Amino acid sequence: MPSTHRVRARLASVSPxxxxxxxxxHLGYQPERSRSIVDPIDDFADLGPEYCIPAVAxxxxxxxxxxxxxxxxxxxxxxxx
Numbered sequence: 001m002p003s004t005h006r007v008r009a010r011l012a013s014v015s016p017x018x019x020x021x022x023x024x025x026h027l028g029y030q031p032e033r034s035r036s037i038v039d040p041i042d043d044f045a046d047l048g049p050e051y052c053i054p055a056v057a058x059x060x061x062x063x064x065x066x067x068x069x070x071x072x073x074x075x076x077x078x079x080x081x
Contacts, residue, residue, distance in 0.1 A: 008032045009041055011065060023048050024058050027065075 013028035022044075029041040045058035059077060066073050 007041070012040065017044070022046060025062060027061070 009029035009031045011027065012030040013026075015026045015028075017024050017026045024047040025045045027043040027045060029043065031040070043061070045061040046054040047058045047062070048055045063073055063077070
């Protein structure tokens with residue numbers, strides 16, 4: 001069930017992950033308001049190893065973060081997989 005509570009958060013940590021058959025990036029978000037009752041938010045951007053729907057969604061997450069940070073994305077986006 002999708003969450004009905006929206007929380008503004010900032011990206012606090014990024015770390016590569018490879019294990020358990022998954023390859024990707026672990027994303028950690030910290031809520032912006034200190035009075036928020038929400039714990040830090042953990043997310044995972046799946047980056048492969050093969051071309052599949054979860055990998056495409058993971059690449060989308062990474063590209064949105066790069067765009068928000070105003071960092072140029074790689075010329076070959078498939079290189080992220």
